[in-house]
Amino acid sequence: MKAQRLHRTHSIHRRNRFLITSAVIALLIISSLFMIKAKASHRTPDKQVTSVLIEEGDSLWSIAERYCNKDTESVKDVINEIREINGLTSDKINKGMYLIVPYER
Secondary structure: OOHHHHHHHHHHHHHHHHHHHHHHHHHHHHHHHHHHHHHHHHHOOOEEEEEEEEEOOOOOOHHHHHHHHHHHHOOOHHHHHHHHOOOOOOOOOOOOEEEEOOOOO
């Protein structure tokens, strides 16, 4: 009798652990999907990209200023987008580099 009660209690704990673990995994998946959607919706659907050859005297600021639609975005936002797209960890760019630069149609 005591063994049956222990087995039943153990089964209940195992089932509860499974349900809690499943709920946590489901929440992680759902929150990840919301973060991906939020990041994707941050970009304007009318954005295009172009490849830009860096020339002497170019800076991220000058390039962003050239391709920025000042009615809908700031130069700083474009710089951040250029850095993200190109995997840049600083604002340093060199002559001869190519950068992918977003712009609005």
